[in-house]
Amino acid sequence: MRTLRALFLLAGLCLTAAPAVAAPPTTDHPEPHHDCALPTFQPTGTYAPTLDADDFTADVDNPWFPLHPGETQVSVGVKDGKHAVDAFHVSPRVVTVDGVPTRVVEDRLYLNGVLAERTSDYYSQDECGNVWYFGETTAELDPHGRVLNTDGSWRSAVHGAQPGVYMQAEPQVGRHFRQEWAPGAAEDVYRALSLRAHVTAPVGSFSAALRTEETTALEPGVVDDKYYVHGLGQVEEAAVRGGGDELLRLVDVLR
Numbered sequence: 001m002r003t004l005r006a007l008f009l010l011a012g013l014c015l016t017a018a019p020a021v022a023a024p025p026t027t028d029h030p031e032p033h034h035d036c037a038l039p040t041f042q043p044t045g046t047y048a049p050t051l052d053a054d055d056f057t058a059d060v061d062n063p064w065f066p067l068h069p070g071e072t073q074v075s076v077g078v079k080d081g082k083h084a085v086d087a088f089h090v091s092p093r094v095v096t097v098d099g100v101p102t103r104v105v106e107d108r109l110y111l112n113g114v115l116a117e118r119t120s121d122y123y124s125q126d127e128c129g130n131v132w133y134f135g136e137t138t139a140e141l142d143p144h145g146r147v148l149n150t151d152g153s154w155r156s157a158v159h160g161a162q163p164g165v166y167m168q169a170e171p172q173v174g175r176h177f178r179q180e181w182a183p184g185a186a187e188d189v190y191r192a193l194s195l196r197a198h199v200t201a202p203v204g205s206f207s208a209a210l211r212t213e214e215t216t217a218l219e220p221g222v223v224d225d226k227y228y229v230h231g232l233g234q235v236e237e238a239a240v241r242g243g244g245d246e247l248l249r250l251v252d253v254l255r
Contacts, residue, residue, distance in 0.1 A: 036128035038165055041176035041189065043217075047162055051132075052100040056124045056173075062131045064210055064228045067103050067123060071255050073233065076202075077248040082111040086248055088234075097122050097134040098156035098163065111188040114143050121154070121213060129169030133179050135161065136186075154182035164188070167228075171210050179214070190214045190226075199227040201235045201249040209235070218227055 034131075038051040060067035070088040086109050092123040093104040102122035109117040123129050135155035140148045156163040159180035162182040168175070173190045180186040190212045197211035221242040229235050239246040 011149075034231040036126045036130055036169075038130060038168070038177070041178060043073050045120050047178060047181050051100070051126075051161060051163070053101075055127045056100045058094040058101040058103040058124055058131070060125045060131055062125060062129050062167055062169060063108060063170065065233050066099055066231070067105065068255075069103070071253060073250055074252045074254060075234075075237070076251045077246070079109070079246045079248070080244055083113075084246075084248060085110040085113075097124075100124050100132075100134060100156075100163075102134045115145065116141055121244055123166060124163075130165055131167040132163045133166040134163045135180075135182075152182065153188045158182075161186070168192070171212075184218070187217050188214055189216065193225075197227060198228070199236050202251040203232070204237060204251070205234070207253060213240075 035213045067090045068243050070090040072087055074087040077084050077215075082239065085106065089106045089108070091104045091106050094101050094212060095104050096102070102124045105121040105123060107117075107119040107121060108115060109119075117138065117140055119136050121136045122134040123131055124134055134138070136153060137150075137155075138152050139150050142148050154161045157243070159182065161180075162178075164181055165177035166179050168177075173192050176189055176191045179188040179190050192210060194211045195208065197209040198207050199205070199209045199211075202223040206227075206229045208230070210230075212228070214224045214226065216222065219242070222239070223241040224243060224246070225236075225238050225240050226234055227236040232250075235250040237246070237248045249250050
């Protein structure tokens, strides 16, 4: 990991290693007085979830997608035929988007050792523990660090964009959700496939992982699978159809 650590220090991230330990699943349920109705997925028609900003917090502790400020998840693999390193850094920053406090996550993708994409993601959690996605500011870079494009950038309430459900508090197999909704720019949809999936990554082997499938109407035929471990978060992302040779697995959690 010395090479990875040097890479992140050059990028301005000061990090200390910490063991990646996945907590065992629990049977905790949301408080009974909470009522967090989630939008029903429909491939067509109006999508406009009704939210109350007072019901949200930037402190995301959903065990399937925990965001601990100061923590960086490092994934390694291949993308577009190149060696890929992804640094998913949970910053201490809180930004208000569409009236809702959101946690800022700084995501950096390096291809063959060169920064190729930089993204700021905005997440928030409702009082029932569901994680919502309120937008992203993203840029694809050339080898000299110049911005090639900002395709895929969006924020809730800007040009009709709406937030999406990124992770249920208690995932339901078979249920679909829009993760994001900015027509023509960001239209990702995910479906939970299994809560008993087997997955092996450098951080360990797990037999009770959540497996999800992601698709988008903007790229018909492209399907990505992701695996999440309770208490740890995402441990694998793979293109399974139409999306090239992308495969990233979690190798370390840095604090």
